[in-house]
Amino acid sequence: MAQVRVEGLTKTYGGARALDAVSLSFPDGGFFGLLGPSGSGKTTLLRAIAGFVVPDAGRVFIGDAPVENVPVEAREIGMVFQNYALFPNMTVAQNVAFGLEVRKVAAAERARRVAEALELVQLGPFGARKTNELSGGQRQRVAMARAIVTRPRVLLLDEPLSALDKALRVDMQIELKRIQREVGITTIFVTHDQEEALTLSDRIGILKDGRLVRHGPPREVYDDPRDAFTARFLGEANLISGVPEAGGLRLPDGGLIAGARTATVAVRPENLRISLCEPQGPVRLRARLRQRIFAGAMGTCVLDWRGEALKAVGRDRDFADLPGEGEVWLTWDAGDTIALEG
Amino acid sequence: MTNRTLALLGRGYLGLILFFLYAPILVMAAMSFNASAFYQLPFSFSTEWYAKLWSNREILSAAGRSVWIACVVTVLATAAGTAASIALFRYDVPGKRVLQVLLFPPIAIPWLITGTAMLIFFFGIGIGRGTPAVIIGHVALALPYVIVVVTARLATFDATLEEAARSLGAGAWTVTMRVTVPWILPGIVAGGLFAFAVSFDQFVVSYFLSEPGDTTLPVLIYTSIRKGFTPEINAISTIIIAVSMGIMVLAARYSNFGGER
Numbered sequence: 127m128a129q130v131r132v133e134g135l136t137k138t139y140g141g142a143r144a145l146d147a148v149s150l151s152f153p154d155g156g157f158f159g160l161l162g163p164s165g166s167g168k169t170t171l172l173r174a175i176a177g178f179v180v181p182d183a184g185r186v187f188i189g190d191a192p193v194e195n196v197p198v199e200a201r202e203i204g205m206v207f208q209n210y211a212l213f214p215n216m217t218v219a220q221n222v223a224f225g226l227e228v229r230k231v232a233a234a235e236r237a238r239r240v241a242e243a244l245e246l247v248q249l250g251p252f253g254a255r256k257t258n259e260l261s262g263g264q265r266q267r268v269a270m271a272r273a274i275v276t277r278p279r280v281l282l283l284d285e286p287l288s289a290l291d292k293a294l295r296v297d298m299q300i301e302l303k304r305i306q307r308e309v310g311i312t313t314i315f316v317t318h319d320q321e322e323a324l325t326l327s328d329r330i331g332i333l334k335d336g337r338l339v340r341h342g343p344p345r346e347v348y349d350d351p352r353d354a355f356t357a358r359f360l361g362e363a364n365l366i367s368g369v370p371e372a373g374g375l376r377l378p379d380g381g382l383i384a385g386a387r388t389a390t391v392a393v394r395p396e397n398l399r400i401s402l403c404e405p406q407g408p409v410r411l412r413a414r415l416r417q418r419i420f421a422g423a424m425g426t427c428v429l430d431w432r433g434e435a436l437k438a439v440g441r442d443r444d445f446a447d448l449p450g451e452g453e454v455w456l457t458w459d460a461g462d463t464i465a466l467e468g
Numbered sequence: 469m470t471n472r473t474l475a476l477l478g479r480g481y482l483g484l485i486l487f488f489l490y491a492p493i494l495v496m497a498a499m500s501f502n503a504s505a506f507y508q509l510p511f512s513f514s515t516e517w518y519a520k521l522w523s524n525r526e527i528l529s530a531a532g533r534s535v536w537i538a539c540v541v542t543v544l545a546t547a548a549g550t551a552a553s554i555a556l557f558r559y560d561v562p563g564k565r566v567l568q569v570l571l572f573p574p575i576a577i578p579w580l581i582t583g584t585a586m587l588i589f590f591f592g593i594g595i596g597r598g599t600p601a602v603i604i605g606h607v608a609l610a611l612p613y614v615i616v617v618v619t620a621r622l623a624t625f626d627a628t629l630e631e632a633a634r635s636l637g638a639g640a641w642t643v644t645m646r647v648t649v650p651w652i653l654p655g656i657v658a659g660g661l662f663a664f665a666v667s668f669d670q671f672v673v674s675y676f677l678s679e680p681g682d683t684t685l686p687v688l689i690y691t692s693i694r695k696g697f698t699p700e701i702n703a704i705s706t707i708i709i710a711v712s713m714g715i716m717v718l719a720a721r722y723s724n725f726g727g728e729r
Binding site: 178197199205215224276 | 628631632638639642
C-alpha cells in the first residue's frame, strides 16, 4: 500500500496531447476514480502509472520513490484490464497463482494465498475451472483476485466493469467496493461512467483533452463543479446565462436569479420544480414544457427556455398534474444555484 | 445449363485434377510392389524392392543424412522463425513492413537461382560446399514458412495478456514462455513440420551445395535415375511421399489449414 503521485505528466501521440502537465496525488488506501470522455487521457494516465506508457515529461511516484526507470514488472502493481486478460491456457487457480509463482513464493504458501484470494472474491470452489467456462462477472472476479493476491502497492483498474451488463455492473460495483475496503490497497480506476465513479470513489479526478480539470471528493465536485464541462459531465446540469448585476444574474427575458454573481449558472435537474401558477420566491423562470417522459419510479420533463433545452427530474407522481405540454413556471431554492466560472 | 449439369461438370473437373495429381503417384506406389523390374504386367505383389532397399547402404546413409539434416534445420528454423515472429509482433521496428515483404522472395524466387546464388556466395565467403552449407541453405529456405505460419497464429493472440503478465511481475522471458508460446504452440508445431518438409524434400539447393558422395536422399534419387531406373527408387519414393504427406496432414491440423474445424 502506498500513496501514488504524478507530477507534470505529459504525453504526446503524434501531435495530439494525451496528457498535458497532469499533477495529482492519489491518497494511500483510497479509491480514486479517473473520469472523462473517451480521448481525455484517463487511460493514458493509468498506463503511465503502470509503466506501459513512457511519459515525455513529468514524474510518477509510488510510495516515495520515483518509478520512471522501474519497468512494469518491478513496480509491484496489480492491474485489471477491460477484457480481464485471463490467461486462456491456465485454470482459474493457475491464473491467480501466476504472480506468486513469478515471485517464487513456496508452493504451500502459494496455495493458501490463492484459496484466500478466491474466497475473497467469492469464487472459492472455482479454482479448477477453465477460464472459458466462466461468466463475465466471474471472469471479472478472477481478474480481481489475480491482481490483489500479490499484495500490490497500488491496484489499477481499467474500465473494469464496462464489459458487464447493467444489472451485473451494479452488483459488481458493490463487490468491488467491498473487496477494496477489505484489502485496503490504494486503488485507481478509470471509467467513462459517471455514476460508477460517484458510487465507488472516495475521490475523483475529471480529465478533458489531457488536462485535469477538477478533482476532489465526489460530493464536493458534484455540488460545486465550478465549470460547465464538469457540471455537465458529472451528472446532468441545466445551464442558464445572463448578465450579472448588483442584485444577481439578469436574464434576457427580464427575470433575475437573485444572489448569482457569475454570467452562467447551473441547476441540477433534480432541484427544478415545475408549477402551473406563478411561484413565490426569488428565482423563477417562465418556460415551455415540451415533453414528459415516464421512466418507472422517476420521470423526466423536457422544457424549453428561450431556445435552450432544460431538464427536470423527479418522481413521476410529482409531475402528474402537469399537462403534456404548455407554458409552466420553473423555480428552485436559491441555495441550489451553482455558480460557474467561464 | 441446369444446376445439375453444372454440379456434374464441377465434380468431373475436380476428378480430373485429382487424377492427374495422384495417378502418377499411385502408379509408382503400385509398381514399387510389383515383382517385375521392367514394369511388366500382370502385377504380382512383392516386397522385394523394399527388402533390397534395406540392404542398399548408399540409399540408407543418404536417407539417414536427409533426416538428420531436416531435424537440425527444423530446430534452427523454428527457433529463429518463432523469435522473429514474436519480435515483429511485439515491437514497432523501423522498416517492419519492408522486413516482412523481404521474407517472401525466398518462396517466390526459383530454387535453381537461389541454389546458384547460394553456391557462389558460400564459396565467396569460404564456407564452400558440404553439410554446413546445406543446413544454412535449408534454414534460409524454411524460415519464411515458419514466420508466415507463426505470424498467422500470433494474429489471434491478445497482446493485453502480455501486459497482464508483466503487471503481475513477469519479465520478458517468463512472459514469452508462460503466456505467448503456449498460445502460439500449434503455429510453432505447424511451422516446424513445414520446415522439416522443406528441408527433407529439398532437391535443387541440396544438389548445388552438397559434396559428391555425401548427398541427401532426393539428390541420390536423381543421380540414380540418371544411371538407370530401378524399382528401388519407386520404393524409396513411395516411402518419402508417405512421410511427406503425413507431415503435411499434421501441419494442416495444427495450423487450421483449410479453415476452422
